[in-house]
Amino acid sequence: MIGLVIKSTGKNSLVKAKNKVYKCTLRGNFRLENNFSNPIVSGDLVKIEIVNNENGIITEIFERENLFIKKSLKDNKAHVVGSNIDQILIICSFKKPYTKLIFIDKCISAANFYNIKPIIVFNKIDLLNPEEVNKLKEIEKKYSSIGINFCKISATDRFNLEVVNKLLKNKKTLFIGNSGVGKSTIINLISKSNQKIDSLSSKTGRGKQTTTFSEIFEIDSKSLIVDSPGFKDFYFYDIEKEDVKYLFKEFIEIQKNCKFNNCLHLNEPNCEIKKNIGNKIWSKRFSSYLSIIKELS
Ligand SMILES: Nc1nc2c(ncn2[C@@H]2O[C@H](COP(=O)(O)OP(=O)(O)OP(=O)(O)O)[C@@H](O)[C@H]2O)c(=O)[nH]1
Numbered sequence: 369m370i371g372l373v374i375k376s377t378g379k380n381s382l383v384k385a386k387n388k389v390y391k392c393t394l395r396g397n398f399r400l401e402n403n404f405s406n407p408i409v410s411g412d413l414v415k416i417e418i419v420n421n422e423n424g425i426i427t428e429i430f431e432r433e434n435l436f437i438k439k440s441l442k443d444n445k446a447h448v449v450g451s452n453i454d455q456i457l458i459i460c461s462f463k464k465p466y467t468k469l470i471f472i473d474k475c476i477s478a479a480n481f482y483n484i485k486p487i488i489v490f491n492k493i494d495l496l497n498p499e500e501v502n503k504l505k506e507i508e509k510k511y512s513s514i515g516i517n518f519c520k521i522s523a524t525d526r527f528n529l530e531v532v533n534k535l536l537k538n539k540k541t542l543f544i545g546n547s548g549v550g551k552s553t554i555i556n557l558i559s560k561s562n563q564k565i566d567s568l569s570s571k572t573g574r575g576k577q578t579t580t581f582s583e584i585f586e587i588d589s590k591s592l593i594v595d596s597p598g599f600k601d602f603y604f605y606d607i608e609k610e611d612v613k614y615l616f617k618e619f620i621e622i623q624k625n626c627k628f629n630n631c632l633h634l635n636e637p638n639c640e641i642k643k644n645i646g647n648k649i650w651s652k653r654f655s656s657y658l659s660i661i662k663e664l665s
Pocket residue numbers: 491492493494495521522523524525545546547548549550551552553554564565566567568575576577578579580596597598599
């Protein structure tokens with residue numbers, strides 16, 4: 369039978385096949401891709417052999433359409449967050465916890481690299497004072513102007529959840545974001561699942577990483593969400609320094625006019641990107657770009 373992996377903890381996976389969920393192990397002689405820290409991931413399509421009513425064995429993983437990968441800091445291996453994804457919701461918060469713009473820009477860059485559409489969702493807007501509301505509006509304007517979908521919601525107040533619902537229709541969507549931004553809370557409200565969420569540490573206002581494995585939840589049979597454990601930070605696995613300038617989509621037309629084809633917009637003469645910082649290029653995006661280049665150097 370063919371099934372969809374809805375959760376995997378490494379050796380054990382939950383696989384949904386013909387409307388039933390089977391607890392599956394990997395066939396003993398299964399060959400793992402050597403540089404992956406997790407061989408099976410939520411979103412994988414697999415072939416299973418049924419053992420009994422509840423158990424099965426995974427005998428094959430079908431080729432993945434795409435993978436969203438981050439570098440595992442434990443062993444520098446590839447940690448796959450989700451596979452066969454249509455779009456990524458980058459869940460952010462302006463407060464408790466504060467999502468850094470560099471984090472958002474890394475997520476957008478990686479989504480672009482893996483050819484998956486990124487969408488920014490700011491949750492917890494119930495917590496903002498008028499000044500913060502204005503700051504967030506400014507950020508919204510900037511991202512919208514470079515063609516990125518942006519929405520503001522409050523899971524607590526049920527505000528704009530229908531907008532998210534609409535975005536998710538008939539798609540398989542990966543939720544990513546820092547710990548504590550409210551990924552699981554939103555999913556619980558939208559999919560009527562009932563997973564654990566946690567109170568924030570009152571000292572730091574940061575989340576404590578409540579979700580520990582990626583897991584799929586259904587809104588309906590065609591609209592699926594992959595919840596993922598909160599990222600503390602995000603390091604690229606297979607994205608190289610030279611790739612990054614193409615992952616900032618607003619750079620693409622402008623950088624064609626840099627003097628050097630291989631201009632990295634650092635200290636090269638006649639750099640068109642540098643000339644445009646503050647007008648066509650948002651200075652904060654350029655700062656993110658520089659930080660990423662520095663990290664990859
Ligand atoms: N004020 C406010 N709190 C929220 C909102 N959404 C979620 N929270 C709270 O934020 C905390 C963290 O929520 P979770 O849903 O567990 O966060 P998460 O992103 O799944 O965290 P990890 O699983 O650790 O990655 C909980 O205490 C929620 O009640 C919101 O819109 N407003």
